[in-house]
Amino acid sequence: MTATIDNPPVNVLDAALITELRELLTTIRNDTNVKVTVFDSANPDFFIAHVDMALIDEPHAFDAIARDTPAGLNVFQGLGELVRAMPQVTIVKLAGVARGGGAEFIAACDMAFAASETAGLGQVEALMGIVPSGGAMQYLSTRMSRGRVLEIILGAALFTADEAAAYGWINRALPAPELDVFVDTLALNIARLPEGVAAAAKRVLPLADLASGFAREETEWGQLFANPAAERLIRGGLAAGAQTVAGERNLEALLRRIA
Template identity: 65%
Template sequence: MNTDEKADTLKQATSRLQIERANGVATIAISNPPVNVLDVPLMKELRQFLLSVREEPDIRVLVFESADPEFFIAHVDMTLIDDPHAFDDFVLETPEGLNPFQAFGELLREQPQLTIIKLAGIARGGGAEFVSAADMVFAAVGSAGLAQCESLMGITPGGGATQYLSDRMTRGRVLEVILGADLIDAATAERYGWINRAIPATELDDFVDRLARNIAALPEGVIAAAKKAVRAADLREGFRRENEAWAGLFAQPAAERLIRGGLQAGAQTRAGELNLEGLLRSLKV
């Protein structure tokens, strides 16, 4: 009996992921308190899950959401500045021409299943890049927000945002997102092309659940054929330019001062993350 034929929902939990499987859909709730920072353990668990489910024919759609209503994925863990070897294991498994953060996004983008983000809270930095790598994104009006706030830390995005956003928006809007570094609400994100739709918060769950079930119920081979026909852009040369820009700035003293200053001022706490842009703008360069 395959997943589609089971009436009950199969539940699985890792330390940071709560996974439910039913009717061809795997729903993955991210839970990494206090604010769902994208740290090394969370990246490992997400990567392991994506690799493990690739060959599961009964799972046709992946829906990512958050167990925290305020934060989807806050951003990459800023404390990693003190652990230069944190990503050594990732580097060994990273395809040539990509850094570990770009490879993480590309793993999601190249997933054989259809991938959907159900965004009810905030996603910034590496969290927003994870969102942008997915096939579809639906966000709650009034509570969802997206930001590429790296410039406020003295760097530019290094996990794919420059390329993913350029595939969705005009150049001017990409530069506005990256250099303006503001939190973008769901309605604006929809208008800019960052997400598929901005949906009333009370309707988000039902809409995404219905869409995911309908897609999972399509005849075998339809999802794969559609993803193959609507081919994703080849971004390798752009990733190279992005990594050079990001790495060059990360090596500068300003980046270290701003990241450490942000942590001291309250970044990665719930209060600080609710107004992270304001917190970072208050720092002295």
Template identity: 55%
Template sequence: MDDQPSYTTLRVTVDADIARITLDNPPVNVLGGRLIRELHDLMTELRDDRSVRVIVFSSADPEFFLAHVDIRIPDEMDDLGEIAERTPRVNIFQGVGELLRHQPQVTIVKLAGTARAGGAEFVAAADLAFAARETAGLGQSEVLMGIVPGGGGTQYLRERLGRNRALEVLLTGDRVDADTAAAYGWINRAVPAAELDAFVEGVARKIASLPPNVVTAVKELVPPSDLTDGLRAENAVWAGLVSGELPARLMGEALRRGAQTREGERELESLLRDVAAGR
């Protein structure tokens, strides 16, 4: 990556065969159109960069890794047509996860804060994920907005967690703490927050120090599952629900009550349950 393009929602550094990507889309790191486009561009660029063996994703915001997909993203869909054409077998939200799952480099998420919905799907799509025990959390909150996950969550969680735990996570919409996420298999492990940076750096350097053909061989021998049929089914159900009156009403009211603000996102599940109950 000698001539790095200019990104506005990503900070990119490459050192010692490791690319470090910091997600930076204030105020709460929602997965909006520009961030989706830049993630597509970056991962496509890195795909052919054989000098990079490991990609570490972290957040500029200690509270929010990726809050969720931007609730206002329907207003941007016309501008994302070119991105949609890059991954014609899946929708644009699933496309981020599928790029991540099929990246030739080893992808690692360093999770210090919260990742919900599209953000939680991103974590599940990475090869490895490590989280801060005291502060990190994951949640698939889509059902609280009258929809189902539309970025691969149903398929990624079924594969990682098993059917019964996936159903628990998907149907409750609850935020899961790091220790529970590790026990369920959503992440690799929870570590003390004070040790997270050093721990992830150690894992990344161990992998990056291996001969490149060994890293490639291991990834080829442990390939991601082909989830195309399930992703298509997920998209069909999601698209049918998200176009209805109820999700639009719930999301609009959630925005009015503080969703996508720092205060509102800290207790988003409670906010969404209050909206749904008309409280």
């Protein structure tokens, strides 16, 4: 199955998108006809931009989702853990840019493949005066060294697909003309395996227990989000063009100018 993200103009991760993703995942996780889910984007420039910064003025936007989120997790962590625990194989086909919550969603999936010429990943939260709160540091710590995780989080730069592949953030970078064929072939090959093989492989590679890290992440994020600096940076980013197509093309530079 292919699931296409389509939330114009830049696919921000807002309450509506999280709700739809959760509904999709909970629907298909017991569907034995679905062996592999490939996530891509209707927008070639953006996969999922990041969490909707405008939610700073909508503190109760996620209340309904929170009621259905497992204890000990916030709504963003809950989405990541829902993806991570899927019995089916999950694959991201990344043609454009994913930052913040979008990059966290990718890290929660089983595999990710990206176009060398056009794809990029970044965790920009530090430039907003906060730390990631959707599992970024927990997921990345299972893929790379502590030093590299800190470089990603505190450097707050946009990584090219080739750089992300070298760090283990994604499986590999491919020339853009080859991305579709490679991912589609891999997905079909997995889907055609004898019944139970892919699910067994996922069970043999058990999920890391990240519960304590999630709790620390939520605590630190909450303390930083309450600081006046975070509100100033987030509102300043929106005023300067964040979440517009033009502003998102170089969001890191936009946020650095405000800081």
